[in-house]
Amino acid sequence: MTDAAPTGEITGRRRRSGAATIYDIAELAGVNPSTVSRALNQPGRVSAKTEEKIRKAAADLNFHANPMARALPTGRTHTLAVVVADITNPMVFGVIRGAERAASQAGFTLVIAESQESGSLEAGTIDNIAPSVDGIVLATSRLPDEEILRLAQRKTIVTLNREVDGIPSVISDPAPGVSALVAHLADLGHRAIAYLGGPSRSWISGRRWEALMHAARERGVAVFEIGPNSPTLTGGEAAFERAHASGATAVVAYNDLMAIGLMRAAKAAGVSVPDDLSVVGFDDVLGDLLSPSLTSVHADLTGMGTRSVARLLAQLGANGSHEDAGPITTELVIRESTGPSPR
Amino acid sequence: MTDAAPTGEITGRRRRSGAATIYDIAELAGVNPSTVSRALNQPGRVSAKTEEKIRKAAADLNFHANPMARALPTGRTHTLAVVVADITNPMVFGVIRGAERAASQAGFTLVIAESQESGSLEAGTIDNIAPSVDGIVLATSRLPDEEILRLAQRKTIVTLNREVDGIPSVISDPAPGVSALVAHLADLGHRAIAYLGGPSRSWISGRRWEALMHAARERGVAVFEIGPNSPTLTGGEAAFERAHASGATAVVAYNDLMAIGLMRAAKAAGVSVPDDLSVVGFDDVLGDLLSPSLTSVHADLTGMGTRSVARLLAQLGANGSHEDAGPITTELVIRESTGPSPR
DNA sequence: CTTCGCTTGTCAATCGGTTGCCAAACGAGC
């Protein structure tokens, strides 16, 4: 009698969690674990019959490869990160949504990290997550260029609305929307436009201002910048005084949040929007909810999220490289906050 | 001559990424790798002198332990997930922000997953991320109770605004806010209140309705429910007709988004808020931005996010268990959308 | 001076996959 043959005891490999491993599959299918690995990852490497058998066993056991174990030898984690300055900024929601979708479609997991508008915190956050992700989208980075370049040496990086030499980026080109915006305001009789700038570290704020200047010059409209400001409700409120004093009949804010803050301050001061003052935002994330609803330069934020992840995946050599080059376009959405110039 | 001693060639361990490993530290400090591990993770296990030396070496090399490699033997990934039905629901922003903060403070990474309001997709999403996280917060789950119980067997779970037998949860108790709300409306002369319910799968919508009924009974005010509705702007808009036809002079919506939709439809129909109709929301996420601004039952969403992560960590035995028990309270925030009853 | 007991560091196995290398098996062509 073979008392070395146990009745029903543990096979020697202790089960930590309920998850099935390739060893379980191998046993069930009667093959070597390495054969299981090949069958599942390298199509054609094993015979069709064996592969079929293994796939069936995997399905029976509801097998999901442990991402950690897989990441160790390959160095690829199948995880991407989006780093944002401020999670509560509605602009990032759309980006995150698009990124999440593109990532999960490619079998990648998305991690969100917040740097709370602080450059040093951002660097620390990135250091923390870097080892466990394959690539990073810097959505609203406040880091200096050289720091981004340094990071890019260690990790695949894509920037959003930020141009750094040699780093792939996804940019929403403000020109089309701004051009339509200035035309719209000029048609309404406005002759002086104020721009409420965003944070000085924001690359895209500068681009928006440039586009505005350019379009205004072409139309013969005066523009001037007021700023920098905090890209928040409070920032917009705080800037109202100066904007109003400037004599501008239309104010273009760096983003919707600031525009809303401005409208609020205007209301408190008894200034009517749009009768006394026209207000415009950027990003078009909230304009629809307000009353008066907000005219805004719309960008396809979801598309930007999707595309930034696609760029990342392309760099990683992960998927069909349908190099969708070129900047993302913007368009004007006219709502109630813009009206004829009072003058 | 010892030609076995190479001049400056590779030490045998190839460097995959730039990241330093405990082997590098061990070499630099002249100790065994396992000593490095203990020095960094088990305070007191090695002599103060050795620990000091090792910490210095680690700092010199800018060492960050590879989370994957660490997760493999321990089974602990130092990652938590928040699963939400819809990323664009502003209610989840606050939750995510709080959760992110609590997690990163404890040295954990946060993963956000979206189930797009679909129960089956939610289950699939969770299956996907489960192997790589230590615990999961179900923020707005649409899963049936038994499914959640099944998941809880495999993974540590905390629910948010959802009570399932035996599962730890973080609940915002609507009673205090609702009680104040009904008092407020009664004082304004309202005698009939309509409640616009949320999705039928939403546990918290039922709780809010119950609290409303209870408070209304005590005050001798009539209430009735209209629903279920989609918890969105559109859902609120669509419900306006019925709400208005009901003869109620005040409408309480399941959340702010629906309240805003309702106000919009009211405006389009020439019904003035608050003169003809008082409108109230829940969660207090957007009310401040609108005009008229929205009266809402405020819940500390950030606190809920923080607390749900704390619960998770406590269950995982990860941090100081300051069992902050008891539901989260709510309070009424009175703004412009409520006024005297027109009757 | 010896022994005991405690501290401190080392060895080696392990987590769950991946992959280079090699050998067995198999089919085809002579």
Add this chain to the structure above:
DNA sequence: GCTCGTTTGGCAACCGATTGACAAGCGAAG
């Protein structure tokens, strides 16, 4: 029937950390 070339599957090392078991080192007590 034999040889050759190609599939196909197995063995074992490896990724970077953790950890149980154990031995060396050390001081103190007898």
